[in-house]
Amino acid sequence: MIDIHCHILHGVDDGAKDLDESVAMARIAYEDGIRDIVVTPHFNSLFLTMSDVVHRKLEELQRELDRQDIDIRLHPGNEVQLVSAAFFDEHRRNRSFALLGRPGTHLLFEQRWSGYDPATPEIVQRLLDAGVTPVMAHPERHPFFRDDPELLPRLIELGLWTQVSADSLVGNFGPEAQRYGRALIAAGHAHTLATDAHNVNRKPNLGAGMAVFEEVAGAQARTELDARIRSILAV
Known part of the structure; x- marks a missing residue:
């Protein structure tokens, strides 16, 4: 398996x-069946982890x-927060943050926890126009996203991919995140899965998330999910 969102880099966030x-x-990731990890330290106003x-x-x-002798391959990346449109545009222009993997065709980004950034559709479209998913x-x-059921589908229609976290699917972020995560899978709106692991307690657990995905969507959808994730690293 490939984990495209993991805070495994030491001493940066x-x-x-x-x-x-x-x-x-x-070691935990390897035992779980993960063989490739995209390192994605935070890139935000608190943890500005440069490329x-x-x-x-x-x-x-x-x-x-x-x-x-831990047989895991690491790949570069960042988790870029939409602090503001100006913040995002400045750092993208300066190439301050890393895209996912060495092909550099995908960018992992997150919303602010304080609220949805209304510039998101414009930013998504600009990235797509530049050949970045x-x-x-x-x-x-x-x-x-849970409160406005049309908000995320509108972004997906533009070409956005989503990354659902394994911890959400197994209930570690509460019942609302668990229900919505499963609903995204059922609707075909969970394009990738990852761990968002931070330490040995909030650990890599991709296998558990993949099991939930397959339970909800079926084996064929799991095969398509795996292929989509591999395409990010071109492996």
Whole structure:
């Protein structure tokens, strides 16, 4: 399996605090069946994890995983928050954040927790026009998507992909996120799954999420989901 959203990089945000915890997370991920991880440290007003830092830390962690014979490949990325349209545009223009994987055809981004950014459709369209597929992180956790049932489908119609989190599907973010996550799967609106793991407690658990996905959508949809996720890394 491939995890496209994981805060496994050490000492950069609210994820792994040090290299030892990063390695411990990688061991958990490997036991879960994950073989590729896109590192996605936060890129927001609190944790401005620049692309050069992502690549440097990734290389350091990859060397340690190789040294300890943990057969996981790491790929660059960021989880970019729509702090504001101006914030997003400035940092995109300066190439401050990393796209997902080395092909760089997808961007993981999230809404503010304080409310929906009305500039989202415009930003989504600009990314698509530039050949970049925007992937919305954990929409099932945001009340405004649950409260307005047409809001997310309108973005999906533009070409947005969603990333539903395994923790939501197993109930770790509460019953509302769990119900909406399952509803997105049933509607065909869960384009990717990921862990959004942060540490050894909020751990990589993609297998559990994939089991829920297959229970709701069936084996054929799971095959299509796997292919879609692989396409992000071109593997």
